[in-house]
Amino acid sequence: MAKVISFINQKGGSTKTTNAITLSHGLHKRGNRVLLIDTDQQSTASKAYARALESGFTVADLPSVISVPRETIADEIKSYRNSFDYIVIDSPGSLADLKIPAGVIKASDLAIVPVQPSPYDIEDSAAVVEMIHSRREIADGQPKAGILISRTKDKTILGREIQAALEQFELPIMESRIPDSEVFKQTAISGGSVFDANPKKHPKPVDAANAFVDEVLNILS
Ligand SMILES: Nc1ncnc2c1ncn2[C@@H]1O[C@H](COP(=O)(O)OP(=O)(O)OP(=O)(O)O)[C@@H](O)[C@H]1O
């Protein structure tokens, strides 16, 4: 039975798609059967898959990708659970239609909320955190959830203001931090992921991405 990990935040540009690609590629490269489900009508993840094939990646190099921009995601996902080890869901950057994020949260074993370490971005993530809490209240504490701090500019400890804002969410803060690095953008252009970058040239983002995959596996084990 596949474990389902989603990236969810109504704040546009909060790095949902990039981190969904990082996690799905990382799990695939470790020999797992991985399905990436794109629930965003912008289809960023699906388009990346098409670019990857155009750039010379083969189907075997990549996690499978399907597009399900529908609120019925929680039901539809059931038919895929037996064919994969992990299902990663990317979700839309808007809660204009609340039904898709609600379906995504319902489908998840682990819901990850990526946030950039700025007070405004954190404030703008409150609605999705509230949705996760509401689901946990009626679903026996499920899904597991974590805040992922993404695009960090240095390795210093988070400022007190940011730390306090995050603590108000009353969700676990993941230990992994995803650094701000052009490598995420550059590798996405050809449909790849940070794991296609040379780790000797770019040790920081590659190491951080590996630590992130490790932490997700640890949370789900
Ligand atoms: N760790 C990173 N370092 C530098 N740039 C990044 C990083 N992660 C993502 N980006 C860039 O930030 C922008 C937004 O990222 P992304 O598209 O993943 O966000 P999103 O939450 O999926 O956005 P949307 O809400 O529009 O779907 C993109 O240009 C992406 O390349």
Ligand SMILES: [Mg+2]
């Ligand atoms: Mg996106």
